[in-house]
Amino acid sequence: MWRPESSPLDPGFLPGDRVILHADCNSYFASVESIDHPEYKLVPMAVCGDPELRHGIILAKNELAKAYHIQTAETIYSAKKKCPDLLLVSAHHEKYVAVCERINAIYEGYTDLVERFSIDESFLDVTGSRHLFGAGRQIADELRRRVREEIGVTISVGVSFNKTFAKMGSDYKKPDATTVISRDNYRELLWPLPIGELLFVGKSVAAVLRDHGILTIGDLAEAAPRSLSAFLGKMGLHLQRSARGEDLSPVLPTGYEEQPKSISHNVTFDHDLVDPSEIMAGLTLISDHVGTRLRRKKLFASVVQIQIKDTSLKVTNRQKKLDEYTCSTRLIRDTAVNLLRENWPVGKPIRMLSVGVTGLSLDGAQQLSMFTDTAAADRARRLDDAVDSIRSKFGKEAVRFGRNLNRNE
Numbered sequence: 372m373w374r375p376e377s378s379p380l381d382p383g384f385l386p387g388d389r390v391i392l393h394a395d396c397n398s399y400f401a402s403v404e405s406i407d408h409p410e411y412k413l414v415p416m417a418v419c420g421d422p423e424l425r426h427g428i429i430l431a432k433n434e435l436a437k438a439y440h441i442q443t444a445e446t447i448y449s450a451k452k453k454c455p456d457l458l459l460v461s462a463h464h465e466k467y468v469a470v471c472e473r474i475n476a477i478y479e480g481y482t483d484l485v486e487r488f489s490i491d492e493s494f495l496d497v498t499g500s501r502h503l504f505g506a507g508r509q510i511a512d513e514l515r516r517r518v519r520e521e522i523g524v525t526i527s528v529g530v531s532f533n534k535t536f537a538k539m540g541s542d543y544k545k546p547d548a549t550t551v552i553s554r555d556n557y558r559e560l561l562w563p564l565p566i567g568e569l570l571f572v573g574k575s576v577a578a579v580l581r582d583h584g585i586l587t588i589g590d591l592a593e594a595a596p597r598s599l600s601a602f603l604g605k606m607g608l609h610l611q612r613s614a615r616g617e618d619l620s621p622v623l624p625t626g627y628e629e630q631p632k633s634i635s636h637n638v639t640f641d642h643d644l645v646d647p648s649e650i651m652a653g654l655t656l657i658s659d660h661v662g663t664r665l666r667r668k669k670l671f672a673s674v675v676q677i678q679i680k681d682t683s684l685k686v687t688n689r690q691k692k693l694d695e696y697t698c699s700t701r702l703i704r705d706t707a708v709n710l711l712r713e714n715w716p717v718g719k720p721i722r723m724l725s726v727g728v729t730g731l732s733l734d735g736a737q738q739l740s741m742f743t744d745t746a747a748a749d750r751a752r753r754l755d756d757a758v759d760s761i762r763s764k765f766g767k768e769a770v771r772f773g774r775n776l777n778r779n780e
């Protein structure tokens with residue numbers, strides 16, 4: 372029987388391990404420039420902001436220029452001193468973006484979990500794709516071949532059971548190479564490297580680690596956690612987990628946005644609100660804003676909060692847990708109105724009102740209370756849908772609830 376989690380395809384990986392690729396284009400800008408100008412490959416060449424400017428800097432260089440020890444970010448002046456015949460080419464950023472799209476489209480043919488790390492680097496989680504395309508190494512080799520043949524750019528690919536090691540794998544050997552960092556070889560390949568080579572160890576953190584006798588990635592992996600946290604706090608422990616291959620961070624699909632913990636909106640009024648109908652209109656307007664954002668993010672909320680500022684700028688906060696998850700403007704508004712009625716004396720002037728929602732979930736449908744009036748909820752949802760779609764066609768101002776207010780947002 373086929374069991375996806377116990378694939379024998381990837382030697383040195385445990386059953387249940389993720390298989391993550393990091394694909395990194397080699398000398399990306401220089402390679403893209405060479406697609407239309409193959410002659411650039413025959414001479415030392417560098418891409419720079421503006422070759423007319425002697426103060427410009429080197430953005431990328433080809434393999435032949437690397438032999439002259441030309442560095443990214445060094446000045447053109449200094450590069451020309453190292454290699455007087457260096458061919459300088461202006462950067463074409465639109466081209467780099469367009470080629471980046473085509474390369475990622477190839478990656479996306481192998482998994483929907485492709486996270487763009489930069490214009491020339493992407494992480495791919497291929498754990499679930501191996502029954503279609505083979506082992507991690509095989510997919511990596513195929514990507515290298517396809518990007519080389521179809522785009523004309525070479526890539527280096529790291530294959531590992533976590534993102535940190537996959538990224539270090541793509542750096543390990545280049546150009547046009549696949550490096551597998553498995554549970555069998557990571558101590559041998561990565562632990563002897565200087566501490567500054569670990570992902571997210573910047574210059575200043577590397578200096579602190581070296582001051583404490585931690586010179587290699589292996590030293591960090593084997594350091595006593597207590598002493599690490601004494602001089603680097605939580606970050607020290609986090610980096611140690613990375614060095615041990617315990618980086619559990621997921622590969623996030625393109626366009627992924629972290630889910631917010633709360634959504635709120637407030638309005639400071641240009642005159643103090645006293646009239647209940649004005650207060651009602653204010654709460655309606657603000658709740659509408661919150662509901663629209665909630666639905667746009669496809670989220671549901673289980674708690675409604677209000678904040679009221681009086682004329683002496685004293686702030687009152689109140690909140691209510693709902694019986695159900697909702698994204699309905701009307702339910703948010705009704706809850707906010709009730710909270711205000713229960714907690715604010717009639718006639719007391721209001722300077723600022725805020726409505727917020729929290730207790731957010733991506734899945735409201737499964738958590739609806741058994742006692743919900745489904746017909747009423749359905750009507751409210753259809754009203755919200757209609758408002759959202761009219762606004763998306765005709766703009767935000769096309770639908771307004773209740774009375775208009777003069778306000779400063």
Ligand SMILES: [Mg+2]
Nearest residue numbers: 395396397491
């Ligand atoms: Mg690169």
